[in-house]
Amino acid sequence: MKNRTATSNESIVALDRAHVFHSWSAQGSLKPLVITGGSGSRAWDDEGRTYLDFSSQLINLNIGHQHPAVIAAIAEQAATLATVAPSTANLARGQAAERIVARAPEGFNRIFFTNGGADANENAIRMARLHTGRDTVLSTYRSYHGNTGAAIVATGDWRRMPNQYARGHVHFWGPYLYRSEFWATSPEQESERALRHLERTIQGEGAQTIAAVLLETVPGTAGILPPPPGYLAGVRELCDRYGIVLILDEVMAGFGRTGRWLALDGYDVVPDLITFAKGVNSGYVPVGGVIISDPIAADFDEQVFPGGLTYSGHPLAMGSIIGALDAMEREGIVDNAARIGADVLGPGLCALADKHPIIGEVRGEGVFWALELVSDRETREPVSAAVMGQVKSELVSRNLLTITQDNRIHVVPPCVVTDSEVAEALAIYDEVLELF
Known part of the structure; x- marks a missing residue:
């Protein structure tokens, strides 16, 4: 899916940086991600790169992108x-x-x-x-x-x-x-x-x-x-x-x-x-x-x-x-969120915690979860901002949109997310956390 006028990611970012003032940000160093379309739990940019959206944008896209x-x-x-x-x-x-x-x-x-x-x-x-x-x-x-x-x-x-x-x-x-x-x-x-x-x-x-x-x-x-x-x-x-x-x-x-x-x-x-x-x-x-x-x-x-x-x-x-x-x-979308949380996403995140010592705690329900990352499980010392920056960069590089806050990954897909999409995301979290 393309915009009506031919564009590129570079031109969209240039236009944004020329005229748009972003919230909660120092403006000079911003390099915003380009999103031009989406469907369900996926979004894409103007050059064909597709992301699995486990941010739900700002944890609000409960019904998914572009529900007809x-x-x-x-x-x-x-x-x-x-x-x-x-x-x-x-x-x-x-x-x-x-x-x-x-x-x-x-x-x-x-x-x-x-x-x-x-x-x-x-x-x-x-x-x-x-x-x-x-x-x-x-x-x-x-x-x-x-x-x-x-x-x-x-x-x-x-x-x-x-x-x-x-x-x-x-x-x-x-x-x-x-x-x-x-x-x-x-x-x-x-x-x-x-x-x-x-x-x-x-x-x-x-x-x-x-x-x-x-x-x-x-x-x-x-x-x-x-x-x-x-x-x-x-x-x-x-x-x-x-x-x-x-x-x-x-x-x-x-x-x-x-x-x-x-x-x-x-x-x-x-x-x-x-x-x-x-x-x-x-x-x-x-x-x-x-x-x-x-x-x-x-x-x-x-x-x-x-x-x-x-x-x-x-x-x-x-x-x-x-x-x-x-x-x-x-469409039973609320029921789907409950089932996904109880049967797929929650157990999958707990399995990641069993494997990766960097995860101090898993908590949540439905499609509303957090992984709290620590440098030491005994002291519960949070990982540094630098580590969190690396984590987010690695996730996005693997085409997973995520929200990180302080020392946490917020795992918050749309309520319409499927079992296979959760499995895909869990594999990406697993691969990235293996690096730390």
Whole structure:
């Protein structure tokens, strides 16, 4: 498949470097990879080089590249009505909301649509503050919630530090048994001690000041960290005890990534607000939103909600949601992600860990996995940035698109990935890790 105008990888990169300013990057040394097309779990450049995409781009391409049902839904909506103001009633918007609500817990019936995950978290924070009359938001150090005002300050990693412009944010340590902050030796102990730490943080900050606890159901960018048994249920109990809104961020983990429609379906927890974005339509059109519990939605029956976006519920995004969710249901794509994780990908990664001492831990579920790389299994010393750079370079040289973060390889193929594609990727990981 070629672009309509004859090009080359070199000309595409030259055009990019002349005019495009890239995120999270020093611009001078960039050499971006060229991608011009894709299908399913594969992508290719303009000169015929094909990659197996185990990055899902930014861990959002759940339905795979160029799924025909989603493309057709976008085209159909574009032919019907390409844009409309958010104040109007529109059939596609209502149908998209209806489909999302159908996958939410009981007692969630309203959707506020946004442009993406960051502003979904912004608006969830706004709702929590208005609902409680309080200001402070608690979130973990190991988290990423987006790059807008409050969302980036809610983020726990280094990216918040140059961006501390929003008020009322406090961080705490979440569970991470492999590198426990609590000297825990079992998942149960990690959960108990992490909950005690959270409660002491609530008490120290003053429960009467805290509007919300904001958590990724399964932290993604921070390391793909499934919570230990009882942790999320324990957070729910603490929020109930102290009158705090619980917001679960499902931007990365939602809509098939964990092998469930929502990641929270695998844990004994119902939050007050759920944020979502790229997974809901695999990022084909920018979109996000807040799934609102009935009690919080009721606050705004008479009170004006002081928030809005020009493109809230944009028709093309709504069409893409309808097309994606219907296809995922019809084709059993979420079930495929669960099966792949349990029967193929998870066991395959564990077999790699048995073979390669550089792998300190394997963790994940569905098509949402991490390999944590260490220089010494006993001390758990992370490998260096130089080693990770080499690992990524070797993987890409073998035509495997990957995401590396800190000392981890994130193994995150589309939910439509096949057994044979997993076997192909595992062979490449095996070959590359043999070098270290």
